[in-house]
Amino acid sequence: MxxxxxxxxxxxxxxxxxxxxxxxxxxxxxxxxxxxxxxxxxxxxxxxxxxxxxxxxxxxxxxxxxxxxxxxxxxxYKAGIDFQNWSSVQGYESYFHPFFSQLDLKSAELFFHNSGRRRRGESVNALPNHYFVSAHIASQNLSPVPNENLQLDVDYGYxxxxxxxxxxxxxxxxxxxxxxxxxxxxxxxxxxxxxxxxxxxxxxxxxxxxxxxxxxxxxxxxxxxxxxxxxxxxxxCLFNDSAVAIQTPIDKSQDISAQTISKALKNGWSWKIPLSTRTGNGYVYSSDFISSDNAEFELREQLNVLDEDIKVKHLKMRxxxxxxxxxxxxxxxxxxxxxxxxxxxxxxxxxxxxxxxxxxxxxxxxxxIDKTIKDYNLTLNTTFDGVRDYIVAHYKLNSRTDTEYWNACRNEIKTPVNLQNIISVWDKGIDLEQELAKQKESLIYLRPSWYCILSGMGRFPKNLQSTNTPSRVSEANLYCEQMARKYFSNHKVQLQKIYNNYM
Ligand SMILES: Cc1cc2nc3c(=O)[nH]c(=O)nc-3n(C[C@H](O)[C@H](O)[C@H](O)COP(=O)(O)OP(=O)(O)OC[C@H]3O[C@@H](n4cnc5c(N)ncnc54)[C@H](O)[C@@H]3O)c2cc1C
Known part of the structure; x- marks a missing residue:
């Protein structure tokens, strides 16, 4: 007992x-x-x-x-998150953080390999979008639920x-x-x-x-x-402490995309979340850099609802x-x-x-006993801090220079030690796997996610050398596109099945 x-x-x-x-x-x-x-x-x-x-x-x-x-x-359904405008590196202004599946195994290896080449100064394409099936599922308005022909596990959210x-x-x-x-x-x-x-x-x-x-x-x-x-x-290490949320209607005749859009704005970022009946939007920002009125204005402007009588929710976050x-x-x-x-x-x-x-x-x-509780708290603290490290990476790795906020996020945040070590190994072009293995006990986001964010933000040397060794990026891209078409159906059609024509 x-x-x-x-x-x-x-x-x-x-x-x-x-x-x-x-x-x-x-x-x-x-x-x-x-x-x-x-x-x-x-x-x-x-x-x-x-x-x-x-x-x-x-x-x-x-x-x-x-x-x-x-x-x-x-x-x-949600196949991942599209990060837009977090980086000003040409060709890397947006990237997709996918939910992964076994279908990605081969193309992901090529992605890791090409990221490594680019880190070491070779001019090869290392944008995650080309190497993961979920990115194609989202961009083609498909649903991440595989059809019966696919016997592999596919990760997806909602x-x-x-x-x-x-x-x-x-x-x-x-x-x-x-x-x-x-x-x-x-x-x-x-x-x-x-x-x-x-x-x-x-x-x-x-x-x-x-x-x-x-x-x-x-x-x-x-x-x-x-x-x-x-x-x-x-x-x-995380400056944002406020948010403003606005719901907007959807056009029911349009497709529904299976992705969250996270778009960097002047003093934070906005979310766009497609539901079956409406879109959820919001702006997460730092009150040290922008007032709630101005944040609401910027979000409204972005959504094109400046003068509309629409319910707005302002929130403070601890x-x-x-x-x-x-x-x-x-x-x-x-x-x-x-x-x-x-x-x-x-x-x-x-x-x-x-x-x-x-x-x-x-x-x-x-x-x-007390030790059970102590171990429990330690596990939870490690988990929270592990998630924090990955979130902080988005701010630390941003390359925008248009506002004080983005400069401060890059230069003034206190970078957690584990994150600092990951970035420093990445920048040196040396073995990231070894660093991730060292952090195994505290790592919440795994190797593919770290590669996606570091590559996706375009964290590479500025002067790249052209190379004659092919990158095979088009091959990977074509493979992912074909897998998406072969095993996944239109998102709205899939929802209609689940909803039993309720939509
Ligand atoms: C801007 C923003 C965006 C977010 N986006 C996401 C997201 O995309 N995904 C995600 O997973 N999470 C997200 N979250 C977090 C998510 O909203 C919360 O984790 C989740 O809603 C759980 O909230 P809660 O139940 O802890 O608190 P609350 O929703 O605040 O509920 C608190 C409850 O406590 C009750 N209560 C308070 N005081 C008393 C009292 N004295 N007596 C009795 N009852 C009391 C209230 O009535 C209420 O029922 C977001 C949060 C914010 C702020």
Whole structure:
């Protein structure tokens, strides 16, 4: 018998709360009671519309089919992210960060090889777009779901309406036996060791449990306000602290592209996320460099909705992570535990990782002891910092010189040591694999992603020598294009199948 909690209270009904509730009910629902309490008067963040391929596993683990959840969440497929205007290197102004598949194996090797040649000064093409099937899937408006003829795994993610995803997961959790309370937590009672005994609500209830999970967003009602857990800010390496989001309609007669577009603007970057019913747009920026009014203006201008009466949401972001996600009988999940910034859409993946690891901590051990919790926090911190390193790379590697913001991102951010080592090995043209192997324990993004960002941003010597040895880039490009056409169908047609003609 292990000391798994028997009564758990989750506070917060945003995506983090609902994802956590479903995972706990699935794993422990038969012998642990799970209650979720959410406030009616405190809004959820209501953004967060893109995922990594990890979300596919989440739904599979709950036994929920795409045909069930996708139509209810206006979801579309995602083959990767198109990064536009982050670099001013000719021919490398845009690059695609693909989700990978076994189809890429041969062409990816050629990409690594050609990147190496270019790093060492040979004028060969090393733009990732030519070497990965997903890039062609996205550019041809195909869906990354392979047809039956392909027996290989293909990674893909999703775009979705975050409010609808929350509502869907809420219903699922209630169906699975969740006790749901609408009320606001005002006070927390602790014992002399600092463990939580109970919470007091606005409607004057005192609720007890043996474990509490804080999913209250950036506020962190338990972990910040009461427990005052130490926060490790990423502000010195990630300057963005604000965002403005705007939804725009789609033209239903047009194709839907299976990609997020991340476009560098003057003081940050904008996202464009295609859903089946609308497009989600936003501008993530640093308030040290641009005011919220000017950011809204710049985004509106870009979207061509300057004068339209359209709902706009301004948000503040707390960038960094807790030093202890789990302490005593309280775990933080979601924005309350930390946030890196949405550039690679990693937040839901981190929620999943946090909860899955929490559950498996109890499977692995007969008794949860301090060391279990210490190891857990170390794993989570390493994961958060590993994601941060990859996100920081986008800013550090930018080659724009048009604004103070982009110059500062390149020159003034404090580069994390692991990232610095990767860049320095890359610049010297020496063995990147060896450096990545050295960082194995803390590396979250793997070799293909590092090659994509470093090559995709055009991080190469300026004076290149022409060469007679062929690069075979056209061959790789043609192969990827043919694979995309052969195994993948039109995105909208694929969605119509999943939606059962709902669209
Ligand atoms: C600009 C931006 C873009 C993003 N894009 C992405 C993306 O593309 N992909 C991705 O994976 N993630 C993204 N995220 C992150 C994602 O939105 C969040 O990780 C996710 O929505 C989870 O939020 P949450 O549930 O932690 O918090 P919230 O949504 O803020 O929910 C907090 C909940 O706590 C409740 N609450 C608060 N205080 C109390 C109280 N005292 N008593 C009771 N209840 C209380 C609130 O009512 C609410 O229900 C983005 C975030 C931002 C800011």
């Amino acid at each position: 292990n000391n798994k909690p028997k009564e758990i209270i989750i506070i917060g009904g945003g995506t983090a709360g609902w994802m956590t509730a479903n995972s706990l009910l699935k794993a422990w629902g038969s012998d642990t009671s799970v209650t979720l309490i959410e406030s009616k008067s405190i809004e959820i963040i209501g953004v967060g519309e893109g995922s990594t391929p990890y979300l596919k596993q989440y739904f599979s683990s709950l036994g929920i089919a795409e045909s069930e959840w996708m139509p209810q969440c206006d979801a579309t 775009h979705f309406d975050s409010v609808k995803l929350g509502a869907f997961l809420k219903n699922k959790a209630i169906e699975q036996g969740l006790a749901h309370i609408t009320d606001q937590v005002l006070e927390v009672k602790q014992d002399h060791n600092g463990s939580i005994l109970s919470i007091i609500t606005k409607d004057n209830f005192e609720l007890t449990a043996d474990f509490f999970i804080d999913c209250t967003g950036f506020t962190g009602v338990l972990v910040n306000k009461t427990l005052k857990r130490e926060f490790y800010s990423y502000k010195d 960038i960094g992570r807790l030093k202890k996600h789990w302490d005593k009988n309280c775990l933080a999940v979601g924005l309350s535990q930390g946030f890196i910034e949405p550039l690679e859409a990693t937040a839901l993946m981190l929620i999943q990782f946090t909860v899955e690891n929490f559950i498996s901590s109890f499977d692995k051990k007969d008794q949860i």
